[in-house]
Amino acid sequence: MNLDLTNMLGPSEARIGIDVGGTKTQAVAFGPSGEIGVAHRPTDTAGIAGITATVSSLVDELRLLPEADSHTISAIGIGIPGIVDTAAGTVSHGVNIGLAESDVPLAATISRATGVPVSLANDVTAATIGAARYLGSSDDVALISLGTGLASGLILDGIPRTGKLGSAGEIGHIPYIPDGLPCPCGQRGCLELYASGHALTRAWPQGGKHPATHLMAAARTGDADARSVLDSWIHAVAHAVTLLGLTLDVQEILIAGGITEVGAPLLEELRGQLRRSAEHSQFLRQMGLDSRVRLVPRGAHVAALGACLTTF
Known part of the structure; x- marks a missing residue:
């Protein structure tokens, strides 16, 4: 397992990775030496408002962890079901999470809610990148x-x-x-x-x-x-x-x-x-x-x- 991010993050910097699922959403804060905090809750699938509320609550929870006191959250990455336009920060046809419409502007909406830059990726693409890193594949x-x-x-x-x-x-x-x-x-x-x-x-x-x-x-x-x-x-x-x-x-x-x-x-x-x-x-x-x-x-x-x- 390789979670050393010292060459990617500053000494007091942290970034959050979030996995949005059809039933549960999990958020993990990563610092230079790896994981510094984990939080999860049921996914609110009531459209963009529900997903934004779920993610915002998890970010707030991670910020309150004692382990996160000395870190500044600089970015949030979200893996989410559906067809994701990473450049535009939109998701389409996320039928399992209540985002069945096209081009839902999720990244901008969550960034406004959290005050942190947000990037989107398809959830399975994110899992593949993470698994390959974790397993040394x-x-x-x-x-x-x-x-x-x-x-x-x-x-x-x-x-x-x-x-x-x-x-x-x-x-x-x-x-x-x-x-x-x-x-x-x-x-x-x-x-x-x-x-x-x-x-x-x-x-x-x-x-x-x-x-x-x-x-x-x-x-x-x-x-x-x-x-x-x-x-x-x-x-x-x-x-x-x-x-x-x-x-x-x-x-x-x-x-x-x-x-x-x-x-x-x-x-x-x-x-x-x-x-x-x-x-x-x-x-x-x-x-x-x-x-x-x-x-x-x-x-x-x-x-x-x-x-x-x-x-x-």
């Missing part, structure tokens, strides 16, 4: 975020790839099941309806606050219903991995999001499905996608770190 990485939705972040030849419109990596909205479930994006059968954390919770509601852990345990103790749900979900996640592997042939494919709380059993199930898919295909066996998959450790604040790094 190569310059050729794709990250799949299994959260409320499903999307991928990309670093190709050392450069984050966001695309012409900022929508690179939105694999969750590639149709997976013909004429399947309706998606808020307007299509049907989108991959995130079957491979996201929200999809798992919907398919296994009896799991409570930790559905992935509960489902994995039940499946591994012989519960036939749990095994069926897990197999369907893992198949969809493996499809996402295969999609990225065959399209980009990246060196590493990282798996992040709340689902990673399951740890090694999740990685074992996913690698097993990838190997089974390759049993009758020499081409897929040669690709060796199962050996390229890696989990981002649960509890690592990679999205907030990446958001912070985008401010430099």
Whole structure:
């Protein structure tokens, strides 16, 4: 783990990285030696006013921490779902956080509210940048975020790839099941309806606050219903991995999001499905996608770190 920012920050300077999610927003203050404070709260998805209130409250909370007394907050980086125009500071089609409109001027609005310069990045792009830094990964990485939705972040030849419109990596909205479930994006059968954390919770509601852990345990103790749900979900996640592997042939494919709380059993199930898919295909066996998959450790604040790094 490399969180030394002494070459990027002044001795009393700090910057905040914020990860806005569909259910929770997390903010982390970083000083020259790494993290100096963490705060989180439920995301208010009542449009731009709700997101601004959520972020402003977290910034105020971090400023009040004793560890932050000797630091001046010089910038805020925000990772947020949707199509982000970094130069304009706008977000479009953030349907999971109540920002379904186009070109919402979020950076300027939050900057006025906090009195600090604000930059925006797509949340999964931020997570990919942070995870690559945290894990010391190569310059050729794709990250799949299994959260409320499903999307991928990309670093190709050392450069984050966001695309012409900022929508690179939105694999969750590639149709997976013909004429399947309706998606808020307007299509049907989108991959995130079957491979996201929200999809798992919907398919296994009896799991409570930790559905992935509960489902994995039940499946591994012989519960036939749990095994069926897990197999369907893992198949969809493996499809996402295969999609990225065959399209980009990246060196590493990282798996992040709340689902990673399951740890090694999740990685074992996913690698097993990838190997089974390759049993009758020499081409897929040669690709060796199962050996390229890696989990981002649960509890690592990679999205907030990446958001912070985008401010430099």
